[in-house]
Amino acid sequence: MPNPAVDALTAVLPYIDSWLQSRAGNTRTPGVQAAVYFDGALQFSKAYGFADVENGVALTSDHLFRIASHSKTFTATAILQLFEAGELRLDDPAGNFVPALVEAGSPVAEVTVRELLEHSAGVIRDGLDGDYWQHVRAFPDQAELIAMIIEGGDKALPGEGFNYTNVGYSLLGLIVAAASGRSYNDYVTAEIVDRLGLKNTGPELDALRADEYARGYTGFHTTLDRRPVDHVDTRAMAAATGFYGTAEDLVHYFAAHFPGDERLVKDSSKRMQQREQWLSDTATPGAAHYGLGMIIERIGDHRVVGHSGGYPGHITRSLFDPAAGLAISVLTNAVDGPAAELSNGVLRLIDAALVQTPALSLAAPATARTDIPSARFTGRFANMWGVLDVVQLGERLVSLHPGSPNPLDGLDELEIVDENTLLIRKGSGFGSVGERMIYEFDAGGAVVSVRGSGGMSLWPLGAMGEVHPLT
Structure with a gap:
């Protein structure tokens, strides 16, 4: 029988891979080797x-x-x-x-x-x-x-x-x-x-x-x-x-x-x-x-x-x-x-x-969308102030900062409003809770930019670490 907990753990492994790679680079550690075991077997093994x-x-x-x-x-x-x-x-x-x-x-x-x-x-x-x-x-x-x-x-x-x-x-x-x-x-x-x-x-x-x-x-x-x-x-x-x-x-x-x-x-x-x-x-x-x-x-x-x-x-x-x-x-x-x-x-x-997605609060908009795939919004984005990941963790779409030693520091829970918009539904009051993240996509559906927390733009972080239009 399907096991939702095992499915959730398996689904988060690609992001764990991404986070480990980011932290290894940020800390300038020569090499990192990592493995995860659950459900009676080795589930993850990577080296950086x-x-x-x-x-x-x-x-x-x-x-x-x-x-x-x-x-x-x-x-x-x-x-x-x-x-x-x-x-x-x-x-x-x-x-x-x-x-x-x-x-x-x-x-x-x-x-x-x-x-x-x-x-x-x-x-x-x-x-x-x-x-x-x-x-x-x-x-x-x-x-x-x-x-x-x-x-x-x-x-x-x-x-x-x-x-x-x-x-x-x-x-x-x-x-x-x-x-x-x-x-x-x-x-x-x-x-x-x-x-x-x-x-x-x-x-x-x-x-x-x-x-x-x-x-x-x-x-x-x-x-x-x-x-x-x-x-x-x-x-x-x-x-x-x-x-x-x-x-x-x-x-x-x-x-x-x-x-x-x-x-x-x-x-x-x-x-x-x-x-x-x-x-x-x-x-x-x-x-x-x-x-x-x-x-x-x-x-x-x-x-x-x-x-x-x-x-x-x-x-x-x-x-x-x-x-x-x-x-x-x-x-x-x-x-x-x-x-x-x-x-x-x-x-x-x-x-x-x-963590399961809690029922929408009374303050949540009635227009919250569940028919738009969250993968449209996920990725790693950056600007002068740092790097932001938008990622699906279990049932929750969240944003977090991979540069932090604790990946959950500053985590915000997000909600899909429409094809171009996310609502920052829950998080620290020092952030931008209640505000929106506006995405710009190209003709092929790739993210061009995100107007994110504090109204500042972020751009996709390239494979070689370039951030456009920043140099």
């Missing part, structure tokens, strides 16, 4: 910009990104698998698996697996010398990692509060290895990556696929030009930050964390993993919570789960709504890439497409 700017290599959906702290979700899933198999308990102390901590008398030997998973163990974040994050030195190997833990000690009492720690998750990688009898990389590859058939995902830099990686770049906060950043092996910190992947693979992976899908872990384990254990910042309204290897946030009416990632030259973000069966992933290859902004924007556009 370049995998290698200097050599003009266009980014594709198959290029590999370093997805950094997404690795923590894989590590937590591995721990829960071993918990289900009886190989460990969540309240086991770390020293049971890493005897060197006990031998050194480190207080970290007493923290539990659960406390490490939820970042409440009080373990130092990145060590006393974290310059490996800037490629000043190599990421630590196992011996160096253990020395970092012993040297750094505990900066807070276990259970005292939320203290995010890459070192702690790297320690969890050692625990996975000890409990499973396999290396961390071998375990997660066999029990997570291969189980799901993910062809473009792995726990560490794969030198045999070097040509398939999107090149990373610095941000604009230090120089006027972006500079390339090399990929490096994260060694003993793979469990915290080593993974690579694609947006397509990530939405498939997170779909395996929907309720009812027990390919990786049971629903009981997923409920623990996705439960709000700690508030990340008690002083900030709307701050994210953390579960077991998962970030939990509220975006609009959604309670979303997932993770972000920051690797030298890459910023990434994936989120999923387990109740809705929806997953979104956005990967960028710049250290200031707007992955969070873009993934939030995609979710907001999806929500906007599901």
Whole structure:
């Protein structure tokens, strides 16, 4: 049977494509890769910009990104698998698996697996010398990692509060290895990556696929030009930050964390993993919570789960709504890439497409037309003041500003009056609610200009960005 919600989501995907392309260009992000999963399948996968700017290599959906702290979700899933198999308990102390901590008398030997998973163990974040994050030195190997833990000690009492720690998750990688009898990389590859058939995902830099990686770049906060950043092996910190992947693979992976899908872990384990254990910042309204290897946030009416990632030259973000069966992933290859902004924007556009058109208010004109196709009016238009999109979102014809980080900021609802006219029926009072948008068409029905909000003309934005008659 037809599903109106699925139909509405499918119909909005072309505009999501247009919006992502616009925002990638406006933010001068070298490359953006995005994917959307719903109704039990991958529904959208696109790439924008370049995998290698200097050599003009266009980014594709198959290029590999370093997805950094997404690795923590894989590590937590591995721990829960071993918990289900009886190989460990969540309240086991770390020293049971890493005897060197006990031998050194480190207080970290007493923290539990659960406390490490939820970042409440009080373990130092990145060590006393974290310059490996800037490629000043190599990421630590196992011996160096253990020395970092012993040297750094505990900066807070276990259970005292939320203290995010890459070192702690790297320690969890050692625990996975000890409990499973396999290396961390071998375990997660066999029990997570291969189980799901993910062809473009792995726990560490794969030198045999070097040509398939999107090149990373610095941000604009230090120089006027972006500079390339090399990929490096994260060694003993793979469990915290080593993974690579694609947006397509990530939405498939997170779909395996929907309720009812027990390919990786049971629903009981997923409920623990996705439960709000700690508030990340008690002083900030709307701050994210953390579960077991998962970030939990509220975006609009959604309670979303997932993770972000920051690797030298890459910023990434994936989120999923387990109740809705929806997953979104956005990967960028710049250290200031707007992955969070873009993934939030995609979710907001999806929500906007599901909003039903309310009954016409008493103030609406009796002459409102439903026999004229809205496609006649849709498009991207611009003038000196910016860019305006007229688009069909679900049952609503709306105008919005693609240059905004939140695509719904300044949204106006429109109504067809006649073959040449739209009424701005609803929106901000700072705009032009109650006024009309007058279209001029050529003989073939193409839009020549629009007399829009504030009575100012807009013109179709050409493929090369030209706006006529502006130059």
